[in-house]
Amino acid sequence: MTVDNFAGLTTGxxxxxxxxxxxxKYRDGIVKGKVVxxxxxxxxxxxxxxxxxxxxxxxxxxxxxxxxxxxxxxxxLGGTYIDQPKTEGVRFAHTDTIPNGxxxxxxxxxxxxxxxxxxxxxxx
Numbered sequence: 001m002t003v004d005n006f007a008g009l010t011t012g013x014x015x016x017x018x019x020x021x022x023x024x025k026y027r028d029g030i031v032k033g034k035v036v037x038x039x040x041x042x043x044x045x046x047x048x049x050x051x052x053x054x055x056x057x058x059x060x061x062x063x064x065x066x067x068x069x070x071x072x073x074x075x076x077l078g079g080t081y082i083d084q085p086k087t088e089g090v091r092f093a094h095t096d097t098i099p100n101g102x103x104x105x106x107x108x109x110x111x112x113x114x115x116x117x118x119x120x121x122x123x124x
């Protein structure tokens with residue numbers, strides 16, 4: 001299952017940001033008898049910075065963070081309910097050199113889920 005997909009075009013040395021998140025509001029606590037709301041961002045944030053090397057390869061520095069809501073149990077505090085969001089996800093941060101037109105896959109297994117992050121790089 002693909003959780004996100006993005007492509008970007010940037011000049012060597014400049015960072016290409018990516019943000020694809022959803023904000024989930026939830027009941028976080030109680031202050032003076034009133035429910036306090038909070039926000040949880042789920043989805044993907046990423047950045048990638050390419051630099052063309054002297055041999056024509058492309059060095060990429062990337063940082064990708066993916067968060068998903070696993071469950072949202074509630075707790076009863078004296079007749080008032082609060083939510084207790086549980087999230088899971090993965091973060092990839094790496095510097096690598098990829099041949100012009102090439103791609104590289106990075107894998108991680110988190111809580112039994114396999115995440116694959118694929119980076120392709122082509123010099124324009």
